[in-house]
Amino acid sequence: MGENMRRVKTGIPGMDEILHGGIPERNVVLLSGGPGTGKSIFCQQFLYKGVVEYNEPSVLIALEEHPVQIRENMKQFGWDVRKLEEEGKFAIIDAFTYGIGSAAKREKYVVNDPNDERELIDVLKTAINDIGAKRVGIDSVTTLYITKPMLARRTVFLLKRVISGLGCTAIFTSQISVGERGFGGPGVEHAVDGIIRLDLDEVNGELKRSLIVWKMRGTSHSLKRHPFDITDEGIIVYADKVLKLR
Numbered sequence: 001m002g003e004n005m006r007r008v009k010t011g012i013p014g015m016d017e018i019l020h021g022g023i024p025e026r027n028v029v030l031l032s033g034g035p036g037t038g039k040s041i042f043c044q045q046f047l048y049k050g051v052v053e054y055n056e057p058s059v060l061i062a063l064e065e066h067p068v069q070i071r072e073n074m075k076q077f078g079w080d081v082r083k084l085e086e087e088g089k090f091a092i093i094d095a096f097t098y099g100i101g102s103a104a105k106r107e108k109y110v111v112n113d114p115n116d117e118r119e120l121i122d123v124l125k126t127a128i129n130d131i132g133a134k135r136v137g138i139d140s141v142t143t144l145y146i147t148k149p150m151l152a153r154r155t156v157f158l159l160k161r162v163i164s165g166l167g168c169t170a171i172f173t174s175q176i177s178v179g180e181r182g183f184g185g186p187g188v189e190h191a192v193d194g195i196i197r198l199d200l201d202e203v204n205g206e207l208k209r210s211l212i213v214w215k216m217r218g219t220s221h222s223l224k225r226h227p228f229d230i231t232d233e234g235i236i237v238y239a240d241k242v243l244k245l246r
């Protein structure tokens with residue numbers, strides 16, 4: 001089966017090589033990393049390039065930052081999502097403002113209470129159907145269960161059922177602390193289809209970025225730790241290089 005499975009191209013130079021062709025369609029991938037490791041940028045690039053390079057509409061659920069801030073951040077890399085939103089190819093679901101503030105009033109998709117799973121799922125389904133989305137990003141999924149860790153696995157399964165069921169492929173960013181092993185808790189780690197971990201480590205007096213694919217259902221993949229850079233055009237992964245930490 002593996003070989004025939006349709007792949008979703010990441011839009012991140014070097015990444016599809018590491019994944020031996022891309023992310024198997026309908027997989028939900030946990031993108032784990034400590035602060036500043038590049039999770040948000042990776043997720044935004046996956047969604048933006050999905051639209052402009054592969055004609056696959058994308059939905060981003062914003063839980064960590066104001067949608068206005070996200071649009072500004074993305075513009076830094078030359079990713080103008082306003083235009084894509086107007087064309088109905090990209091949607092941001094505001095699960096950050098709780099509908100508070102004048103800027104929030106202008107958002108098309110708002111979740112008034114992100115703790116209300118039914119509301120979140122309803123808005124997500126509407127956005128996916130409205131634009132015919134093929135990709136979904138949740139930044140971060142940790143925010144959904146940080147105060148209720150017992151429910152983490154259930155929440156991830158519920159989202160996975162909806163997203164995968166509607167034919168989409170997803171990236172869920174997961175926050176871990178500096179020096180923490182693992183990816184965001186046992187329930188979550190087993191529930192997702194794939195895990196990519198981003199790291200920032202001090203090597204010879206300098207912080208170095210690297211990533212490793214820990215699991216990816218439906219495909220073989222590189223087991224090496226690959227260095228990557230964040231540039232003015234986004235993330236570039238060096239598929240032909242290995243970073244040795246010890």
Ligand SMILES: Nc1ncnc2c1ncn2[C@@H]1O[C@H](COP(=O)(O)OP(=O)(O)OP(=O)(O)O)[C@@H](O)[C@H]1O
Nearest residue numbers: 033034035036037038039040041042175230231232
């Ligand atoms: N234009 C740029 N060029 C190079 N590096 C950049 C650029 N913009 C941001 N960065 C780097 O990206 C980092 C932020 O990445 P990002 O927001 O994706 O991290 P994150 O993993 O989501 O972090 P957190 O969990 O703290 O939100 C910054 O700390 C900075 O080092």
